[in-house]
Amino acid sequence: MKNIAKRRLWKYLFWFGPFLLVAGLTAGLVSQKWGVIPLAFLIPGIVIIGFWLIWQTQRTNWWGRRSTQAGTNALVATLAVLAILGLINFIGTRYHLRTDLTDTQLFTLAPQSRELVQSLQKPAKVWVFDVNRNPQDLELLENYRRLSSKFKFEFVDPQARPGLADKFGVKDYGEVYLESENKRQLVQMVNQNERLSEIRLTNRLQQITSTTTAKVYLLQGHGERQLAAGEGAISQAVQALSDKNFTTSALNLAEKSAVPDDAAVVIVAGAKKALFDNEVKALQTYLNRGGNLLLAIDPNTDPKLNSLLQQWGVRLDNRLAVDVSNNVGIGPAVALVTEYGQHPITKDFGNGISLYPLARPLEVTPVPGVESTTLIVTKPYPSSWAESDLQSENLQFNQGSDRKGPLTLGVALKRKLSAKPQPQPTPTPNPSPLPSPTTQSKASPSPTPPLPPSPTTELSPTSTESRLVVLGNSDFATDGLFQQQLNGDVFLNSVTWLSQQDQQPLSIRPKEVKNRRINITGTQANLLALSSLVILPLIGLAGAAVLWWKRR
Structure with a gap:
């Protein structure tokens, strides 16, 4: 009887060991601290289980039993499965694999957003002052946060944290702010009808993290596209430049003798009248000292920039680019482009579409020192x-006077400052009204050395090259067309590349969510409900009844 009592006592002591082991593991996992209390449970539990295993082995050869071996194999297999599942969950937590199957990549950040967030040098945080966490806003912010540990966000109830709300100047629910170091900017207001926009968030993030502000001047006074809203204006393009942290200003070279020294880019968009000689010379001098120029020149116009363009090997074709392949109802006078060169401006365009109404082709001739x-x-x-x-209403190819495609509508060129401007390879009988210094030195037979450049033509010590983008159309950047397809990207990426801010991402801007709702009348909605809930089930039942009757 005493032996039986001792065996029962050991049996009860064994169950006390697993109990202590589970209690110690639970205490450590819940508190996330493996201090005295968890160890006080774990160590006795492990000791008791160990003594029980030794006692069982000496008493009954427990390890040699067939049931013990089978149970051990089952336990090892169970632990292996749990370990594999734990490893899979660990890998899934550390490494994310996401696939966006929507046609417009609705749940995927645009390349510009990804490049900008991944290149963050300073921490940035988004504060959403709202009571509720909208799933759409939360998903967008999570997409940003996954790309960089420097990007964070937080939803805040203004009533629960009035001090923080007062710090940002919050006046109403739904205000979204972006903070980076000591800078704060309002991103937008969110509500039930307007959710957090990737475009606005990316633009504000680029603004607040940028250390420099580039100045862009837009030439005026020759019939160029006006900057304020109106017919044929480029107000949307100007606003987009401001969103990308550019400072824009009008420039009238008839009132100034030279391009301002703080000009990062000068834009000539759609000049209809000829520039004065001193204005052309000012642009040439600006390029010679490391400036950057964007020329968008329409057909049937002559701004008298040939002397400048010939130094870069570009010639404007007076003909009109005709595209009869499009079937979207825009007419043959609108060039629908899906092919782009290999350049930072167009590197992520793929086979996207851009539209150029009434565009003129360009001819590019290689010039020493100029990379095009x-x-x-x-x-x-x-x-x-x-x-x-250009006057014919029936556009047909004329072998004698027309030129076959493909046609070049835009070209990007750059020239090292050490390389002096070269004249056009094919000489012309009439000398240029504004010859370059290089042309003058070659034409003069005098053995005297050339004069040093004047202070206005000295090369900028901060620039290593000058850049030029020539487009045979300015309509593509006007209000209405600017937001069509890739038109805005062509303009913005050109200005960004010209500004020589290599840290700025060049890619497609984020795209707004498209409204794909189906607008139907009440009668159509009732008919749809009736057909899906009554008519189609009745047809199925009738078909089943016919089959049953035939097989009966």
Whole structure:
């Protein structure tokens, strides 16, 4: 009887061991601290289980039993499965694999957003002052946070934290602020009808993290596109430049003798009248000292920039680019482009679409010291060609006067400052009204050394090259067309590349969510409900009844 009592006592002591082990593990996992209390449970539990295993082995050869071996194999297999599942969950937590199957990549950040967040040098945090966490806003912010540990966000109830709300100047629910170090900016207001926008968040993030502000001047006074809202204006393009942390200002070279020294980029968009000689000379001097120029020149216009363009090997074709391949109802006078050159401006365009109404082709001739890259190319003939008869309503290719496609509508060029401007390779009988210093030195037979450059033509010590982008159209950047397809990206990426801010991401801007709702009348809604809930089930039942009757 005493032996039986001792065996029962050991049996009860064994169950006390697993109990202590589970209690110690629970205490450590819940408190996340493996201090005295968890160890006080774990160590006795492990000791008791160990003594029980030794006692069982000496008493009954417990390890040699067939049931013990089977139970051990089952326990090892269970632990292996749990370990594999734990490893899978660990890998899934550390490494995310997401696939966006929507046609517009609705749940995927645009390349510009990804590049900007991944290149963050300073911490940035988004504060959403709202009571509720909208799932759509939360998903967008999570997409940003996954890309960089420097990006964080937080939802705040203004009533629960009035001090923080007063610090940001919050006046109403739904205000979203972006903070980086000591800088704060209002991103937007969110509500039930307007959710957090990737475009606004990315633009504000680029503004607040940028250390410099580039100055962009837009030439005026020759019929160029006006900057304020109106017919044929480029107010949307100007606003987009401001969103990308550029400072824009009008420039009238008829009132100033030179381009301002703080000009990062000068834009000539759609000049209809000829520039004065001193204005052309001012632009040439600006390029010679390391400036950057964007020329968007429409057909049937002559701004008298040929002397400047010939130094870069660019010639404006007076014909009109015709595209008869598009079937979207925009007419053959609108070039629909899906092919782009290999350049930072167009690197992520793929086969996206950009539109150029009434565009003129360009001809590019190689010039020593100038590196040129084609940006925009039309389709090959017979889809496109350069039409010489601009008055004809029936556009047909004329072998004698027209030129076969593909046509170049845009080109990007750059030149090292050490390389002096060269004249056009093919000499012209009439000398240029404004010859470059290089041309003058070659034409003069005098053995006297050339004079040193004047202070206005000295090369900028902060620039290593000058850049030029020439486009045969300015309509693509006007209000209404600017937001169509890739038109805005062509303009913004060109200005960004010209500004020589290599840290700025060049890519497609984020895109707004498209409204794909189906608008139907009440009668159509009732008919749809009736057909899906009554008519279709009745047809199925009738078909089943017919089959049953035939097989009966």
